[in-house]
Amino acid sequence: MWRLKVAEGVNDSYMYSTNNFVGRQIWEFDPNHGTPEECAANEDGGWGFHIKGHSTMFCTALSYICIRLLGEGPDGGLNGACTKARKWILDHGSVIAIPSWGKTWLSVRHISQTN
Numbered sequence: 400m401w402r403l404k405v406a407e408g409v410n411d412s413y414m415y416s417t418n419n420f421v422g423r424q425i426w427e428f429d430p431n432h433g434t435p436e437e438c439a440a441n442e443d444g445g446w447g448f449h450i451k452g453h454s455t456m457f458c459t460a461l462s463y464i465c466i467r468l469l470g471e472g473p474d475g476g477l478n479g480a481c482t483k484a485r486k487w488i489l490d491h492g493s494v495i496a497i498p499s500w501g502k503t504w505l506s507v508r509h510i511s512q513t514n
Contacts, residue, residue: 444483445491456496459487464504 404427440446445454446462463484466476474482488494494505 439477440480440483444480444487446484454487456488456491456494457498457501459484459491460494460497460501461504463488464507468507 404425440459440462441454443454445459447453447455447458452458463481466481466484467473471481473485476482476484494501497505
């Protein structure tokens with residue numbers, strides 16, 4: 400699961416900072432962080448804007464795209480997440496319902512798939 404990591408300060412001879420990077424925020428992937436409920440999609444197969452949020456086309460489509468870009472196959476992901484997400488997307492009118500900025504990310508997926 401991805402989590403936000405806040406730096407407490409570090410000395411690095413190759414990088415310069417006036418405050419030793421105190422407070423710098425980065426996202427870090429920790430496969431052992433979080434419960435299975437926090438890592439998996441909603442029960443309906445979609446994703447929301449946050450862990451307890453209801454499923455939306457935007458979040459489900461982007462999550463599906465990210466999983467695929469990270470190397471999972473069309474039926475991959477934890478507990479068949481890609482299959483369930485694709486079913487949720489199709490059951491809710493397909494990605495036609497996604498906002499315009501979501502369509503940009505769909506284009507990125509298409510370009511990466513054709514190259």
